[in-house]
Amino acid sequence: xxxGRFVQSYGSTDLDAALLLIPRVGFLPGDDPRVxxxxxxxxxxxxxxxxxxxxxxxxxxxxxxxxxxxxxxxxFWLVDALHGAGRRDEAEALFERLLGCRNDLGLLSEEWDxxxxxxxxxxxxxxxxxxxxxxxxxxxxxxxGRSDRPLA
Numbered sequence: 001x002x003x004g005r006f007v008q009s010y011g012s013t014d015l016d017a018a019l020l021l022i023p024r025v026g027f028l029p030g031d032d033p034r035v036x037x038x039x040x041x042x043x044x045x046x047x048x049x050x051x052x053x054x055x056x057x058x059x060x061x062x063x064x065x066x067x068x069x070x071x072x073x074x075x076f077w078l079v080d081a082l083h084g085a086g087r088r089d090e091a092e093a094l095f096e097r098l099l100g101c102r103n104d105l106g107l108l109s110e111e112w113d114x115x116x117x118x119x120x121x122x123x124x125x126x127x128x129x130x131x132x133x134x135x136x137x138x139x140x141x142x143x144x145g146r147s148d149r150p151l152a
Contacts, residue, residue, distance in 0.1 A: 029084070
């Protein structure tokens with residue numbers, strides 16, 4: 001933990017989009033100050049044009065070249081995290097924006113290029129669609145969910 005927020009790994013100061021899943025897996029509630037600080041840090045440091053990168057690969061030795069787009073599933077995780085933090089208006093606005101990333105058949109890719117407004121990576125990407133459905137269900141239910149509890 002750095003400055004009251006979670007980080008990618010012990011001893012690191014880097015962020016990882018997977019941190020947005022902390023409330024979903026039941027580690028802490030979405031309105032916990034450490035979770036809220038992490039969400040705010042992701043918004044500041046791990047987004048490109050308001051959409052979420054998986055992580056900054058400049059500091060992560062993942063063996064991949066840089067220059068990836070934003071990950072749509074991770075951006076839906078941000079929708080869920082914002083909703084869980086009580087920021088429903090922000091969550092809904094981001095959700096609507098993400099719906100605009102669908103192609104003419106309503107399908108999502110794995111990644112999005114904010115600079116060109118084009119889909120990148122695998123199309124269609126089931127992971128992106130699954131994240132869309134989870135976010136839609138939670139927003140429709142009016143309550144954030146956890147992976148170990150069905151929404152009522």
